[in-house]
Amino acid sequence: MESFVASAELRTKLNVKQPVQPASTQALLLTENPTLLGGPVPLLQNLSERERDMVLSHGQKRVLNRGQTLFNQGALHDGIFLITSGRIRVFYMAPSGREITLAYWLPGNFVGGPEIFGGGLHQWSGIATCASSVVHLPGKSMRLLVQKIPNLGIGLIEGLTFKGKCYSALAQMLGTRSVTERLAHLLLHLVELYGVKDRDGALISAGFTHADLAHMVGATRQWVTISLKRLQDQGVILCRKSNIVVCRTDRLAEMRGGE
Template identity: 45%
Template sequence: MLSTRKMKGEAVQTPDRVSAVYLSEVLSDLDEGADFLSRLTADELATVRAAGSVCRFRKGEGVFFQGDRHSGIWLIEEGSVRTFYAGPSGREITLALWTHGHFIGGPEIFGGGTHMWSADVQEDVELLYLTGARIRQLVDSMPSFAICLINGLVAKGKCYSALVQMLGTRSVTERLAQLLIILGDTHGRAEGNRLVVEKKITHDHLAAIVGSTRQWVTMTLDKFQKKGLITACRGRLSIENYDLLQAETDSSC
């Protein structure tokens, strides 16, 4: 798959996988953790796969829910999964969109306690489910797998730390501009001087990621469009001026 990267004012396409998406200041860190099992040998990876069970979910289905008891983790083999938190009022904030190579269901990988957030399916997925008991057996018998899990949890910790930093130090306008930059970087296709975001994402989705309302997102996207930064029409989003949009990440409108 080709992923468009915009570096130093020039859009270039490089062979890449579909990246995870979450609010972060550092674009290069977005997909850290996707290869957390890469240190395993082929035989070790086969052992891990044999310990799990394959499960499939359709778009819109929930994988686990806030308040459920932890029972294990799911490795994403195909598709995309959203993790999100719902407040007492029912308002949701999207934590991340996870893709192939990542896992969901932490941090209590051995089971126990309750999930602090939920996960639902953004597109049809295939997951490998490992119970907490199976994970403990693998850790006891395969030190390299234990190191992989530590690396995976470190990546998750950095992700949520980056999210908290963005929510705590950036205005909502800056967060939206940064999210558009991230989408252009991870899901953009060069078309002339513009980047066409190939991932379909609604105003509701954008609002849930930046911590705002759909109405505010619609209004702010309209402002960006009038400035010539983007074009947004009928679910199609194009970044018309990457550098000026990037400037919006450092200065509120």
């Protein structure tokens, strides 16, 4: 791991003067709470340039290829990872091999909590879903930094609060919504975030595999494949290789409501 010195490019990405990133660059998660769709405020958003440089000077840069693991469920905690580019999926894997995705996190967010000062074991795993880069901020450094930079401590609390709401939202969806309702909800959410006007409806421009969708709604890949085929037969969606076009958002909304 190489020592990381804050570059002008990275400072620009995280600059407090920059507007808060739109929802599509913050987080993708399964929730019915509209206040969670935009994601949390970027961790370094409210720090001065000097404070940001101080934080980043304690970090180490890591570059990840698509599919590369950032941290493993059951491994020791050692601080957090600030995402500077790409997309990190955080998920839990059961002993059976089944997975459930908590969220996809994007630049400005941090992953690797909740024990940000180190100690304890990771309850989730994190993996890069595309070429990504992060800054690892060790636990001992974080403890010192929050004593010197109050706004960093506030940002961490706000970020952990948001993540706690994500856990709650996921539990609520899994416990109160059928898997069909969850799939309809997810497709509508993807249209909101990544929808592009198409001659047949709204093209979801970000590529998600059937396995990706299954991990988000708590189903098997086979179930998702069969369900998408059924929706296509009904004229609700149109599958084009790895892309999905939503033709009937009204019908998905009815399904989301249990109709």
